[in-house]
Amino acid sequence: MNAQSKTGPVDFDLTRGRVDTGGDHRVVLVPVPVLSELAELAGLESIKEIARSVGVSFGRRVAAKLGSADAVAGASLEAVVSALAVEVAVSGWGALRLERWGKALVLVVDHAPDLPTGALASLLEGAVEAAAAREVHAVALNGEGGNKKAGGVARVLLLGSKAAQRARLWIAEGASERDVLSRLHEPPSGASS
């Protein structure tokens, strides 16, 4: 890469046949159906790991853009969401935005690709962990991977380990998104006021 040339989030070098993101990170473009076939061949957990790895790369570039993991934690919501949204959009994973439901943080991806359930949640989980240097657990609220019934919108709730387990249990029981968020804000049973 020519050091004199200006670089963007994605650099397409047609003379050398390279696509680089964020400097020296070379990427290849993979069609979405290939990822779906890979999920069928290697299993759902394999595709989640692949997606998580992609998300970690996004987080590292965000941290690099903002300076460090501490800078990310100290930055405003808009700054972090904007940096992360650029990474997600450039790679073709959709349009990212952030919603706050009380104390809960929900990342919403519009126009998400149709991938197996849990792939997009794993991608965002890896991205936030890499950017803020914190352990987080992502829970898909309405399905993910471009839920067609939801208009291609994926909603991912970021929680701790125990809260994520409870939320997954409630969703498996058929609780709605609002019920899950409400129950998360309820005080634990037996706690004195």
Add this chain to the structure above:
Amino acid sequence: MTAQEQVARLEALLTRVHTRRDAPRPVHVETAAAAPAPVHAPSPTPAPVAARPVVPAVAFHAPAPVVPPAPVTPAPDTPAPHTTDGDVDVEVMAETAEIDLEGIDADELAAASADGAAGPAEAAEELPASSRRPIHIEPPLAELTFGETAEAKGASHPAPPESGRQVALPTNDLEGELSGVRPLVESIPGAAPATPPPAAPPAAPAALKADVTQPLAAAGPAAVFRGAAPEWKPQTFGDLLDSTLGL
């Protein structure tokens, strides 16, 4: 009735007799060559009328009962001439009498009119043999010709009214309630009786209406709010991340 009135009526009667006598009749009249024209007496006052003897020989076809048969003694070998099976040629000789009205006194005319009014039977008895006799043609021609009876003729009368229930005409009850809905009633006399209106369905019970009592408007505010509920809003991405991980 005065004498003058009686005279006037007699003159009118005489005029009518002349008129009927001179009226054309569907008969074959055989008159003599020297028969003069009939003389009328149109003047209401009695005038001398020189009635000339006119003896018309009238021959017409009429049934046997029309003219009473002459008292003829039938021969033992000939049938009776008064049979009604066929037409019989009868010669009727009309006779006229010369009447001198000037010679008749008014009292005599009154007496004669009184006698004429007494009855046709008496008049027939008192009339002389040479006086004119009315031709009695009372049976209708159809009956004589076709043998129809009076009952058949009476069949043309309108049929009597049909028996049955008579419907009273509607009356306008002006004293009743005028705002009510009244059924249409045929008021034309003689028309077919209107069918009775169908039985009205039972009236629906009156709809229940709730008697609502509204509370009185509060004089002042029911509650007073001071300040605002504390709203947590993260300042940094780290604060929000900590809060969501702390759920």
